[in-house]
Amino acid sequence: MTIDQALQINIKKLNQKRIDRPDLEAELLLASVLKQDRVFLLAHGEKKLTICQRLKYRHLIAKKINPWPTAYLTGHQEFFGLDFNVNNRTLIPRPETELLVESALKIIPNNSPTEIIEVGTGSGCIIISVARNNPNPQTNYQAIEISRGAIKMARQNAQRHGLDKTIKFTLGSLLTPISSKNFSNSLIILANLPYLTPDQFTTSPSIQREPQSALISGVDGLDLYRELLQQVTRINAKDITLIMEIDPAQPPIITQLAKKYWPNSKTEVLKDFCGQDRIMIIKIK
Structure with a gap:
């Protein structure tokens, strides 16, 4: 799964749960997993995620839906x-x-x-x-x-x-x-x-x-x-x-x-x- 694919899937999930600004939230959480900024996501959409990164991202998305504040999930x-x-x-x-x-x-x-x-x-x-x-x-x-x-x-x-x-x-x-x-x-x-x-x-x-x-x-x-x-x-x-x-x-x-x-x-x-x-x-x- 690439960065673009992961974002598309999880923006849709957050949107279905009526999370405000689902695109921003999905990007912030994935950027935190990758230890990069949001600009990196836009510039490297074709980059494939490792299994570990995918699992971490899935975990954060689940907590966001729960819902947890993004700042607590990213620590920033x-x-x-x-x-x-x-x-x-x-x-x-x-x-x-x-x-x-x-x-x-x-x-x-x-x-x-x-x-x-x-x-x-x-x-x-x-x-x-x-x-x-x-x-x-x-x-x-x-x-x-x-x-x-x-x-x-x-x-x-x-x-x-x-x-x-x-x-x-x-x-x-x-x-x-x-x-x-x-x-x-x-x-x-x-x-x-x-x-x-x-x-x-x-x-x-x-x-x-x-x-x-x-x-x-x-x-x-x-x-x-x-x-x-x-x-x-x-x-x-x-x-x-x-x-x-x-x-x-x-x-x-x-x-x-x-x-x-x-x-x-x-x-x-x-x-x-x-x-x-x-x-x-x-x-x-």
């Missing part, structure tokens, strides 16, 4: 122009989260010392993308994660992108590891914490294979963000900026909390590519 996901290792201990990086990275890069001062801390780093894709694209050499980076499996993956990704000496990874819950620390510089806190409700998780088939602990946060999805904001009140820094990914329904409640803790704080909400409120920025002087 692209984010902000970089390739990241992922597994079922980490949330799969999503395009809308790139807006969080873009927002951070716009806010980071050009030439003054800055501390950047990400809570709930998961695969590390956010802080690694920021560190790779931030031109300010006077920036210190720290990533905090409660899951040992996730922080192991984040460290691997940092090493892969040459940032294992640049980013300090710390095991812990939210800001607990730095709760007694004083910062003389500007502090930027990045957070893409779980923000879904149990009902949202249950009614979203596409995320059923991802870790619930990385998605659900209490009845209204805000338990962890409430805890984070309370912890920030105990942090001392020159100034603090929080940049958070949220559910579109949450800005009013988060704004209310921000004004409760910091009456003079400034809040801003940014929309994602679909016009939904997605990123919330709180500036505290």
